[in-house]
Amino acid sequence: MTRRKPFGERLHAAIDARGRLCVGIDPHPPLLRAWGLADDAAGVREFSLRVVEALGGRVAVFKPQSAFYERHGSAGVAALEETIAAARAADTLTLVDAKRGDIDSTMRAYADAYLADGSPLAGDAVTISPYLGFASLAPAVETALESGRGVFVLALTSNPEGGTVQRAQADGTTVAASMARAAARLNAAEVADGAPLGSVGLVVGATVPDLPDDVDLADVRGPLLAPGYGAQGARGAQLRALFGDAWGAVLPSTSREVLAAGPDAAGLRAAADSALADVTAA
Numbered sequence: 001m002t003r004r005k006p007f008g009e010r011l012h013a014a015i016d017a018r019g020r021l022c023v024g025i026d027p028h029p030p031l032l033r034a035w036g037l038a039d040d041a042a043g044v045r046e047f048s049l050r051v052v053e054a055l056g057g058r059v060a061v062f063k064p065q066s067a068f069y070e071r072h073g074s075a076g077v078a079a080l081e082e083t084i085a086a087a088r089a090a091d092t093l094t095l096v097d098a099k100r101g102d103i104d105s106t107m108r109a110y111a112d113a114y115l116a117d118g119s120p121l122a123g124d125a126v127t128i129s130p131y132l133g134f135a136s137l138a139p140a141v142e143t144a145l146e147s148g149r150g151v152f153v154l155a156l157t158s159n160p161e162g163g164t165v166q167r168a169q170a171d172g173t174t175v176a177a178s179m180a181r182a183a184a185r186l187n188a189a190e191v192a193d194g195a196p197l198g199s200v201g202l203v204v205g206a207t208v209p210d211l212p213d214d215v216d217l218a219d220v221r222g223p224l225l226a227p228g229y230g231a232q233g234a235r236g237a238q239l240r241a242l243f244g245d246a247w248g249a250v251l252p253s254t255s256r257e258v259l260a261a262g263p264d265a266a267g268l269r270a271a272a273d274s275a276l277a278d279v280t281a282a
């Protein structure tokens with residue numbers, strides 16, 4: 001089997017070729033209704049495959065939101081697996097937004113599910129939550145690096161409540177800065193080997209009002225997923241101002257705003273093109 005290139009390198013190439021936009025696949029019940037689909041696993045499957053059909057090969061990354069599949073039980077999870085496979089067939093990277101995090105021994109099982117070769121739930125990367133301690137994420141990081149996949153660690157989330165935890169300080173350092181420094185340490189080896197980006201990314205919401213003074217995102221040298229563009233209110237100019245000299249690593253992500261333009265493929269494409277044009281102009 002040919003070895004997959006590291007995730008950071010593959011993501012960098014996808015952004016170079018298609019522009020920096022991640023489109024979230026979030027089959028919300030009102031969107032399913034608006035698309036004339038049932039709020040069941042078959043509806044979620046149809047919705048997702050239409051998004052992949054319309055935008056596969058055109059955007060850098062798809063981000064299916066696991067919660068919307070899980071709410072339909074095992075048939076919903078099967079629809080997520082099919083969505084990941086369809087995106088792969090359409091030559092588009094998938095970041096599964098599952099926000100997993102647990103003690104080391106359980107984290108190993110999540111790593112097997114979302115990051116190991118042969119698992120039907122393994123896309124190209126997964127979001128993970130560091131609030132059991134960054135070190136508890138080691139099994140996910142190891143599996144990702146071994147398999148050419150990536151992880152995105154929650155650092156500064158787009159929801160207004162996130163700051164109460166993420167801006168809190170321990171020993172004079174904000175929680176967010178600890179996450180950023182830990183990611184930077186993990187990316188250092190890949191970057192020293194010549195990778196344009198490491199494979200350990202952070203989630204930094206597009207709606208975050210400002211960065212804590214001790215957070216140096218340029219130093220992370222890994223991708224910075226910025227959800228919150230569009231439906232949550234952020235636009236390109238706001239993103240550009242927030243990320244400053246880390247801008248080269250930023251991957252804006254938008255779900256509802258693009259999805260609301262479906263089910264027509266041309267509508268989805270126009271909405272994705274418009275979001276990409278805004279972030280590119282920034």
Ligand SMILES: O=c1ccn([C@@H]2O[C@H](COP(=O)(O)O)[C@@H](O)[C@H]2O)c(=O)[nH]1
Pocket residue numbers: 024026065097156157158159203204205227228229230231232253254255256257
């Ligand atoms: O900080 C975060 C982390 C993840 N998300 C997820 O991104 C999408 C946003 O959807 P929109 O429709 O573009 O608002 C959704 O799946 C969230 O769970 C986030 O918003 N913020």
